[in-house]
Amino acid sequence: xxxVAQPEDQVNVAEGNPLTVKCTYSxxxxxxxxxYVQYPNxxxxxxxxxxxxxxxxxxxYGFEAEFNKSQTSFHLKKPSALVSDSxxxxxxxxxxxxxxxxxxxxxGTKLIIKx
Amino acid sequence: DSGVTQTPKHLITATGQRVxxxxxxxxxxxxxxxxxxxxxxxxxxxxxxxxGEERAKGNILERFSAQxxxxxxxxxxxSSLELGDSxxxxxxxxxxxxxxxxxxxxxGTRLTVL
Numbered sequence: 001x002x003x004v005a006q007p008e009d010q011v012n013v014a015e016g017n018p019l020t021v022k023c024t025y026s027x028x029x030x031x032x033x034x035x036y037v038q039y040p041n042x043x044x045x046x047x048x049x050x051x052x053x054x055x056x057x058x059x060x061y062g063f064e065a066e067f068n069k070s071q072t073s074f075h076l077k078k079p080s081a082l083v084s085d086s087x088x089x090x091x092x093x094x095x096x097x098x099x100x101x102x103x104x105x106x107x108g109t110k111l112i113i114k115x
Numbered sequence: 116d117s118g119v120t121q122t123p124k125h126l127i128t129a130t131g132q133r134v135x136x137x138x139x140x141x142x143x144x145x146x147x148x149x150x151x152x153x154x155x156x157x158x159x160x161x162x163x164x165x166x167g168e169e170r171a172k173g174n175i176l177e178r179f180s181a182q183x184x185x186x187x188x189x190x191x192x193x194s195s196l197e198l199g200d201s202x203x204x205x206x207x208x209x210x211x212x213x214x215x216x217x218x219x220x221x222x223g224t225r226l227t228v229l
Binding site for chain 1: 117119157158160163171173205207214215217218219220221222223
């Protein structure tokens with residue numbers, strides 16, 4: 001079965017330090033991959049996506065992610081964390097020609113940035 | 116603000132009742148998606164409509180149904196409600212029906228079943 005995994009339920013980072021939120025996938029072909037963020041009591045907001053091309057994708061709010069085919073990963077990164085980055089982060093993916101037309105979602109990672 | 120609107124924001128009802136959740140997509144978007152987010156099951160895809168037609172079906176219960184109207188707004192109907200249906204229900208929209216299209220999410224409807 002195809003899947004997207006976020007191996008960490010929670011990540012704690014000190015403000016100003018670099019942050020990484022991990023995502024691995026088991027999806028056929030060259031997958032489409034997405035990162036979304038959810039702030040408390042809000043809907044999900046799109047951060048970035050990989051469809052094709054450059055493996056390093058830059059997104060909103062200074063976030064970036066690198067598509068690594070050999071490691072089947074799409075980790076989200078930011079060089080310097082802000083307290084306001086504290087939120088729930090979701091990774092999602094899909095095979096490029098998925099007949100079900102639906103994304104496969106990770107379980108989410110809670111990111112806590114401490115001042 | 117994503118441009119996707121959902122009403123109502125909160126809904127409290129009793130077991131066995133029926134409710135309707137409403138979603139208006141972003142201007143120009145033809146696809147509407149419905150998701151359920153509960154504490155123990157994360158984000159679950161329910162159903163997608165594209166330009167009025169059902170496009171994809173996920174883990175949607177038979178007690179739930181949805182439709183997309185000619186003006187592209189969508190409604191999710193939940194009937195014979197159970198305590199376990201208490202959750203956040205999100206609507207998202209995208210411009211096309213490609214899986215590569217970015218989905219933009221509404222603020223959600225919080226359903227509480229007592």
